[in-house]
Amino acid sequence: MTPVDIRTVQVIAPNFKRRISGVTSTVIRLVPVQAKNIAIAASGPVLPSHVPQVPLRSLLTMPRRGPGGARVWHARRNLEMIGGLALKFLLGKKLKLIFTSASQREHTGLTRWLINQMDAVVATSDKSASYLQVPAQVIMHGIDANDYKPVADRAALRGDLGLPDGKLIGCFGRIRAQKGTDAFVDAMIKVLPDHPDFNALVMGRATAQHEAFLTDLKARVSDAGLSDRIYFRDEVHGDTLAAHFQALDLYVAPQRWEGFGLTPIEAMATGCPVVATRVGAFEKLVKDGETGLLAPPDDIPALSSAVDDALSDRERLSLWREASRAHVLQDYTLEREAAELIALYRRLLETT
Numbered sequence: 001m002t003p004v005d006i007r008t009v010q011v012i013a014p015n016f017k018r019r020i021s022g023v024t025s026t027v028i029r030l031v032p033v034q035a036k037n038i039a040i041a042a043s044g045p046v047l048p049s050h051v052p053q054v055p056l057r058s059l060l061t062m063p064r065r066g067p068g069g070a071r072v073w074h075a076r077r078n079l080e081m082i083g084g085l086a087l088k089f090l091l092g093k094k095l096k097l098i099f100t101s102a103s104q105r106e107h108t109g110l111t112r113w114l115i116n117q118m119d120a121v122v123a124t125s126d127k128s129a130s131y132l133q134v135p136a137q138v139i140m141h142g143i144d145a146n147d148y149k150p151v152a153d154r155a156a157l158r159g160d161l162g163l164p165d166g167k168l169i170g171c172f173g174r175i176r177a178q179k180g181t182d183a184f185v186d187a188m189i190k191v192l193p194d195h196p197d198f199n200a201l202v203m204g205r206a207t208a209q210h211e212a213f214l215t216d217l218k219a220r221v222s223d224a225g226l227s228d229r230i231y232f233r234d235e236v237h238g239d240t241l242a243a244h245f246q247a248l249d250l251y252v253a254p255q256r257w258e259g260f261g262l263t264p265i266e267a268m269a270t271g272c273p274v275v276a277t278r279v280g281a282f283e284k285l286v287k288d289g290e291t292g293l294l295a296p297p298d299d300i301p302a303l304s305s306a307v308d309d310a311l312s313d314r315e316r317l318s319l320w321r322e323a324s325r326a327h328v329l330q331d332y333t334l335e336r337e338a339a340e341l342i343a344l345y346r347r348l349l350e351t352t
Contacts, residue, residue, distance in 0.1 A: 004041040006054045006062040011072040011345050014059075014080040015044030022102075022259070023076045026141065027051070033144075033338040038345060039067065059087060070094040072345045081114040096120070096348040101128050101136070102259035104280065119348060122341070124260045125281040137344060140281060141260055142337035145329055147239070148269035151246045158247045161240075164231065167198045167249040169307070172241070172263055175206040175214050180254030180277065180297070185217045187254070187304040189224045195311050203244060205235040245270045250310055250317070253286075255279050256298045265332045268292075268324035273317060275306045285332065291324040 011034070015027045024044075028051055031042045035052045042053045054062075073084040073095045087093040099115055100122040101107075107115065112133060115121060121136040123129035129136045151157050158168060171184040181202060188200040206214040214232075221230045236244065245251065251267035251274045258280030265285050267274050274292035276282040277299075288294045295306040310317060 004039075004052045004054050006041070006058045008067060009039050009041045009054060009062075009071060010066055010068065010349060011038055011040040011074060012054070012059070013040060013042045013074050014083055015042055015047060016077065016079050016083065018045050022262075026076065029144065029334060030338055030341070033334055034342055037338070038342050040345075059083075060091065062093065064092055065094045066349075068349060070096050070349060072096045072098060072348055074098045074100070074341075074345075075118075076100045078111055078114055081118065085114070085117055096351075098122060098344070098348070100124065100139075101132060104128055104131060104257075104259060106131060107133075120344060122344070125284060127281065128259070139337060139340045139344075140284070140332065141262060141265075142332045142334040143262060143265050143269055143328070144334045145269050145325075147242050148245060148266050148328075150271035150325060154247055154249070157243060161243060161247055163201065163244075163247055164199045164229075168247060169198055169200045169250045169252060169311075170203065170244065170248040170267075171201070171252045171254060172203045172235075172244065174210075175202070175204045175217075176210045177213065178255065178257050179204075180256050182213070182217060183254040183256075183298070183300050183303055184252050185220055185230065186300045187252070187307055188230050189220065189226060190300075190304045191307050191311070192226060192229055194308065198249070198311060200230045201233060201244075201248075202231070203233040203235060242266070242270070245272060248272045250275065250307070252303070252307060253277065253282060254303055255282075258282065261285070264292075265328050269328040269332075271321045271325045273310065273320035273324055275303070275310055277303065287323070287327060291320055291327050 013027050013031050015024050027042050031051050034040045042051050047053050075081040075084050084097045088095045096119045098120045099118045102124040104127050121134055123136040123138050129138050173179050175181045245267050251272050253264050253276035261280040264274045264276050274286050276286045277297040278294050279297045286292045293306040295302040
């Protein structure tokens with residue numbers, strides 16, 4: 001654990017959920033980077049030791065005022081907004097409240113009320129902002145381009161990871177219909193026979209309620225006679241996850257719905273072009289015709305056609321590979337996201 005003296009903290013990033021989620025991952029990625037430039041600490045029950053943090057119990061006993069007056073409380077869930085309001089109005093803590101929304105649907109009445117109590121609101125994309133009924137600053141997510149970077153020899157890396165010989169198409173993430181895992185499998189069943197030098201990898205976790213879904217996908221692959229070309233692997237994390245992106249020649253993000261979706265920029269940072277559906281922030285992340293292709297969601301023929309198109313022009317695919325990393329370095333680094341949030345924190349702190 002990287003403990004921080006609560007008396008020195010200017011910004012608190014609460015993470016009240018016990019299960020690792022996308023929001024938790026955001027806190028884990030951002031706070032150590034932000035801590036280089038502002039006194040920030042996370043607080044929650046499942047934070048890894050390298051993240052600067054304060055115990056949950058210290059939130060109740062922390063001094064009413066921060067080092068320079070107020071502190072910033074950066075919530076990303078309803079419960080965390082409620083926690084910030086309770087600390088501010090019931091316990092008298094001097095806090096400036098921020099909420100970040102990645103949702104792309106109408107908010108409930110409770111959420112709308114909570115959002116209206118915030119001092120500032122951040123949306124992770126223009127689409128997310130469009131569902132908010134208050135002014136919001138759009139700050140898109142970024143990734144660590146030092147972790148996600150190209151390798152010189154993808155074939156050798158595939159061997160090190162125990163992946164099959166030949167070029168590789170990947171689809172990573174939770175295995176369920178929302179994520180479009182079945183759309184990816186069906187597209188691969190259609191496309192791979194015309195591209196014999198390519199294989200496909202499905203990598204991710206199926207929770208208990210989605211085990212039957214995964215079993216059905218494996219049966220489809222077997223019935224198509226492609227069990228030796230479409231592989232399934234459990235989820236991995238950290239350096240191993242980055243290495244799997246590095247091993248790919250094409251990444252497919254087939255989601256039917258997505259709040260934001262980091263995998264396209266993780267792939268592109270390694271120099272891997274992307275075929276993605278037009279959901280979440282994907283239309284912004286993937287430059288159609290420059291770093292990959294976009295297809296309508298829940299349209300397997302269109303997704304199959306886009307993948308086939310991407311694979312059919314190898315020279316263009318190579319150009320996309322070069323453009324992909326440059327695109328991420330320009331607009332989607334973790335440092336850019338951290339800096340934009342810190343600038344917002346400082347503006348709020350200056351108004352106290």
